[in-house]
Amino acid sequence: MVQDKVTRKELEAMRVGSTRIFNLIDGGKVKSALVTCQQMKNEKKLEFTAKPDWENNAVAITRNK
Numbered sequence: 279m280v281q282d283k284v285t286r287k288e289l290e291a292m293r294v295g296s297t298r299i300f301n302l303i304d305g306g307k308v309k310s311a312l313v314t315c316q317q318m319k320n321e322k323k324l325e326f327t328a329k330p331d332w333e334n335n336a337v338a339i340t341r342n343k
Contacts, residue, residue, distance in 0.1 A: 284311040284339070289318055289326065292341040301336045311337045 325343035
């Protein structure tokens with residue numbers, strides 16, 4: 279399923295150690311997802327690993343903490 283964005287609520291709901299693949303509508307939304315992960319680290323002290331797939335407009339996000 280293609281979605282418009284990755285929300286903070288979705289990231290907060292992830293369990294530590296879980297990985298989710300977000301299929302987004304374009305590459306700009308992938309960049310926004312990476313920024314959202316960084317903001318969550320700075321503001322909420324949550325840690326994520328994000329691996330972008332620019333060709334498929336997707337990002338795999340793993341919650342580390």
